[in-house]
Amino acid sequence: MEKSLLVKVWVLLVLLTISSALVGNNFPHYRYIIAIIIGLTLVKFLGISFFFMELRKAHAFWKTIIILYLFIFSTIAILIF
Amino acid sequence: MNTQQINPKNIYYPPGGILLWILIFLELITFGAALIAMMVYGKQAPEMFHTSRLHLNTTIGTINTIALISSGFFMALSVRYFKENNLKKSSLFLKLTMLGGVLFLVLKGFEYYEKMVIGLTLGYNTFFTFYWLLTLFHVIHLLVGLVILAFMQRDLNKNKTKAKLEDVEASAAFWHMCDLIWLLIFPVIYLIF
Numbered sequence: 001m002e003k004s005l006l007v008k009v010w011v012l013l014v015l016l017t018i019s020s021a022l023v024g025n026n027f028p029h030y031r032y033i034i035a036i037i038i039g040l041t042l043v044k045f046l047g048i049s050f051f052f053m054e055l056r057k058a059h060a061f062w063k064t065i066i067i068l069y070l071f072i073f074s075t076i077a078i079l080i081f
Numbered sequence: 082m083n084t085q086q087i088n089p090k091n092i093y094y095p096p097g098g099i100l101l102w103i104l105i106f107l108e109l110i111t112f113g114a115a116l117i118a119m120m121v122y123g124k125q126a127p128e129m130f131h132t133s134r135l136h137l138n139t140t141i142g143t144i145n146t147i148a149l150i151s152s153g154f155f156m157a158l159s160v161r162y163f164k165e166n167n168l169k170k171s172s173l174f175l176k177l178t179m180l181g182g183v184l185f186l187v188l189k190g191f192e193y194y195e196k197m198v199i200g201l202t203l204g205y206n207t208f209f210t211f212y213w214l215l216t217l218f219h220v221i222h223l224l225v226g227l228v229i230l231a232f233m234q235r236d237l238n239k240n241k242t243k244a245k246l247e248d249v250e251a252s253a254a255f256w257h258m259c260d261l262i263w264l265l266i267f268p269v270i271y272l273i274f
Binding site: 002006009010013017041048051055069073080081 | 109110120124131139146253261265269273
């Protein structure tokens with residue numbers, strides 16, 4: 001059961017990687033395109049940390065701190081562009 | 082079938098151990114700050130960053146990202162099988178994990194060679210200074226990760242009692258940290274400029 005969930009997450013992560021590469025290469029770099037690329041990165045980051053690293057089973061503190069980190073990183077990145 | 086368990090709900094025992102998670106956050110903050118700095122410089126010289134970015138091979142970057150994601154997936158499976166005391170499968174997936182890491186390094190080496198041949202070295206411009214520093218620093222982490230995994234593989238092969246769940250989870254967390262860092266590096270260097 002848990003292993004099939006890992007397979008699904010892996011397939012999703014690969015598809016998101018291909019999507020972000022296609023978006024980055026084929027669209028002009030307006031702010032919303034950059035926001036989409038950063039957004040796809042955040043989903044991949046959460047996929048690895050919550051499912052591969054099993055953070056979803058960890059104490060709420062660790063989940064909160066990783067989400068906070070991503071929020072700060074992505075907000076600064078989008079504000080820069 | 083025996084299973085080994087650590088209570089991950091305890092704040093002091095995140096998967097991989099509290100010390101490793103402190104290290105992971107320090108690394109993420111360091112790389113995050115460097116990437117933000119790169120974006121700030123990129124905003125000041127958009128033309129130069131865009132032209133430089135076009136010198137990079139996005140296909141290799143994408144394949145490398147998929148290689149690391151797949152490697153992380155195999156690592157996660159290896160830990161699950163270890164918890165079920167299925168050491169044979171745990172060892173098999175650990176080998177596949179290392180294979181993903183080696184594939185990444187081979188492709189990165191090829192990419193580095195390509196850049197050096199045409200003179201796009203560390204001092205070429207600001208973009209390539211960030212490119213070399215960030216990716217080389219990441220490669221060093223990956224090499225350290227591969228050494229840790231090789232020791233883990235040796236322990237799995239040698240004696241089933243030698244490898245402990247805490248060590249396996251800590252090694253896995255370090256490996257996943259390399260994935261996480263690359264996930265941040267990839268879009269900033271290869272895609273957004």
